[in-house]
Amino acid sequence: MNIVVCGKIIPASTVTIELDPNTKRMVRKGVTHELDPAAASAVEEGLRLSEKHGGAVTLVTMGISEVTIGIRNALAMGVASAVHILDDAVAGSDTLGTAKLLAAAIKKQPFDLVLCATESSDSYSGIVHGQLAQLLGIPALTFAKEVTADGGRISIHRQSENGYDVVESTLPALVAVSSGINEPRYPQLKGIMAAKKKEIKVYTAADLGLAADQVGEKGAREKVLTIGRPPKREAGKVVTDEGEGGKQIADFLAEIKVI
Amino acid sequence: MADVVWVYAEIVDDKITATTLEMLAKAAEAGKAEAILLGPAPADAAQTLAKHGASKIYHCADPVYREYLTLPAAETVAGLIQKHQPAVLLCASSYAGRDLVANLSARLDCGAISDVGDFQLKDGSVEATIPALGASYQNTSTLVSPGTKLLLVRPKSFEPKVNEQPVVVEEVAAASDETLRKVHVKERVVVKREGPQLEGAKMVVAGGRGLKGEENFAMLKDLAELLGGAVGASRAAVDAGWVPYAMQIGQTGKTVSLRHLRRRAASLRHENLQDHHLDQQRSRSADLSILRLRRRRRRLQSDPPAHRRIEEAQRRVILSPKLVTHPFSLLSNYFVGSDQNVGRNRHADLLRGLQADHELQLYGTFHRYFTRLTPL
Numbered sequence: 001m002n003i004v005v006c007g008k009i010i011p012a013s014t015v016t017i018e019l020d021p022n023t024k025r026m027v028r029k030g031v032t033h034e035l036d037p038a039a040a041s042a043v044e045e046g047l048r049l050s051e052k053h054g055g056a057v058t059l060v061t062m063g064i065s066e067v068t069i070g071i072r073n074a075l076a077m078g079v080a081s082a083v084h085i086l087d088d089a090v091a092g093s094d095t096l097g098t099a100k101l102l103a104a105a106i107k108k109q110p111f112d113l114v115l116c117a118t119e120s121s122d123s124y125s126g127i128v129h130g131q132l133a134q135l136l137g138i139p140a141l142t143f144a145k146e147v148t149a150d151g152g153r154i155s156i157h158r159q160s161e162n163g164y165d166v167v168e169s170t171l172p173a174l175v176a177v178s179s180g181i182n183e184p185r186y187p188q189l190k191g192i193m194a195a196k197k198k199e200i201k202v203y204t205a206a207d208l209g210l211a212a213d214q215v216g217e218k219g220a221r222e223k224v225l226t227i228g229r230p231p232k233r234e235a236g237k238v239v240t241d242e243g244e245g246g247k248q249i250a251d252f253l254a255e256i257k258v259i
Numbered sequence: 260m261a262d263v264v265w266v267y268a269e270i271v272d273d274k275i276t277a278t279t280l281e282m283l284a285k286a287a288e289a290g291k292a293e294a295i296l297l298g299p300a301p302a303d304a305a306q307t308l309a310k311h312g313a314s315k316i317y318h319c320a321d322p323v324y325r326e327y328l329t330l331p332a333a334e335t336v337a338g339l340i341q342k343h344q345p346a347v348l349l350c351a352s353s354y355a356g357r358d359l360v361a362n363l364s365a366r367l368d369c370g371a372i373s374d375v376g377d378f379q380l381k382d383g384s385v386e387a388t389i390p391a392l393g394a395s396y397q398n399t400s401t402l403v404s405p406g407t408k409l410l411l412v413r414p415k416s417f418e419p420k421v422n423e424q425p426v427v428v429e430e431v432a433a434a435s436d437e438t439l440r441k442v443h444v445k446e447r448v449v450v451k452r453e454g455p456q457l458e459g460a461k462m463v464v465a466g467g468r469g470l471k472g473e474e475n476f477a478m479l480k481d482l483a484e485l486l487g488g489a490v491g492a493s494r495a496a497v498d499a500g501w502v503p504y505a506m507q508i509g510q511t512g513k514t515v516s517l518r519h520l521r522r523r524a525a526s527l528r529h530e531n532l533q534d535h536h537l538d539q540q541r542s543r544s545a546d547l548s549i550l551r552l553r554r555r556r557r558r559l560q561s562d563p564p565a566h567r568r569i570e571e572a573q574r575r576v577i578l579s580p581k582l583v584t585h586p587f588s589l590l591s592n593y594f595v596g597s598d599q600n601v602g603r604n605r606h607a608d609l610l611r612g613l614q615a616d617h618e619l620q621l622y623g624t625f626h627r628y629f630t631r632l633t634p635l
Contacts (some may be wrong), residue, residue: 019396094369096364125373127411130361139441140329142358160354161271162505163450169442177354180498221370221404225386228397
């Protein structure tokens with residue numbers, strides 16, 4: 001089973017994400033990056049499936065040169081090779097532009113299963129995987145909290161409003177995993193060393209057959225008009241229980257008209 | 260049709276969802292509200308939609324929409340959009356809604372905006388307000404592609420209104436193509452919950468890792484019962500298995516309006532992440548490596564303020580067993596490591612307090628990182 005994992009590499013956890021008032025985009029240049037934990041779950045799920053059913057896992061990602069560290073981390077986890085869409089022209093792509101680029105890159109290799117996170121931890125639009133599946137002409141099985149493959153079939157437990165649905169389809173298919181589906185492995189020293197020798201294919205939009213006006217800010221359908229801070233919220237109130245705590249909380253709830 | 264706003268109606272537990280009715284109220288305010296109702300629905304569904312502002316309903320009761328995921332609905336809705344060209348299609352930011360909008364936007368080659376909290380419609384163009392980065396920003400966006408604008412609306416963004424309309428129900432043909440029956444919903448498993456459902460609750464009493472265990476959720480249940488509300492939980496509590504996922508609120512769970520989130524922190528994104536991972540730490544508290552760290556901490560007890568701060572750090576930041584056994588740990592006196600994004604900014608914030616008497620070296624590795632503390 002050939003597995004492609006689409007994983008986003010995002011500003012690291014130590015970085016406070018800022019929006020650039022000029023470009024109205026997230027500040028990514030010069031910022032430390034890491035593999036999104038949500039994407040790490042997808043990588044982990046891919047590795048587990050390939051360990052069970054054979055086949056190689058390929059990571060496909062898009063981003064500026066700062067994301068290489070995240071690609072190496074995925075490779076260190078055990079991913080066989082990586083594809084990096086690296087092109088200044090793709091900056092400012094909206095969800096559909098991103099999906100088009102990823103779809104074109106995925107089509108360059110054989111695949112049975114595409115794994116994605118449900119949403120990235122930085123911008124969480126949560127629709128790229130659905131667009132990607134449609135562009136690839138394969139069904140999307142989303143919000144998976146458990147994935148099992150059996151022969152040419154794939155079955156998931158899909159989160160639902162009141163429990164979960166057992167959903168199945170034939171391969172090839174796309175599965176978007178929920179965060180918390182697994183605990184991503186920590187790269188071992190051997191893996192880190194091996195990752196240095198693994199191949200990272202780099203593509204531009206032109207390599208993928210997409211014109212400059214189809215992708216990036218030019219091709220984006222969604223335009224951000226303004227960015228701003230929402231009105232500040234007041235600090236919370238702490239009630240220390242000195243025998244009267246319950247009463248004070250009840251008074252407070254009554255005061256804000258909750259009860 | 261420059262002022263027609265469509266709402267994709269969803270049915271959960273044999274009822275039109277609250278978000279559907281909320282979207283209808285906004286649709287009727289912004290223009291002419293119409294609804295799409297696909298799949299088996301309760302008998303009074305059309306009546307409910309009309310009562311809340313729908314003046315026309317595109318309806319098909321075929322079970323294909325319930326038995327197969329996304330594709331049949333996307334085919335039918337795409338056909339309707341091409342035929343009638345409404346200005347806007349509103350879908351709830353729900354499981355089905357997100358899948359549908361994603362598919363439609365690729366199918367129709369048009370953009371879509373996620374996480375919409377409010378929008379304005381003017382001459383066929385939309386301006387949507389989106390809370391971003393865990394509501395630390397509030398942005399506005401528009402869609403420049405021609406044709407119908409697809410918006411995914413956050414639940415609880417609008418108040419449902421009773422606004423009875425004379426209604427026309429138009430029956431549409433079911434999507435019958437065999438290629439659309441690709442993703443089969445084999446079974447629906449309902450995880451039992453007690454008390455009122457979160458979605459419709461007027462009030463939510465929420466708890467998280469502070470409750471320290473399953474048994475303490477009973478207190479919340481009692482309080483919620485007294486107040487006539489529902490019990491909600493943060494991701495930490497859900498991931499720890501104290502309560503089922505269906506009770507989760509926040510970015511990755513059920514959306515409740517901010518009024519209900521009064522006692523919870525502002526940054527949903529960060530809180531969720533932190534809760535999640537801090538919790539994993541607690542489950543590992545018996546780990547030998549932690550014991551080793553405690554021993555190290557005892558050694559540092561000669562310096563009470565630092566000791567207290569380290570204790571605080573230990574309480575709030577993950578001490579990763581994997582990281583303390585890292586080769587680097589041999590070189591240093593003390594490690595504070597974080598596992599998988601834990602702590603995010605909190606990690607750095609906490610350690611800042613130790614800067615006065617410790618040399619701090621942050622090693623970022625992958626989604627785990629750790630700081631080496633060397634007393635000065």
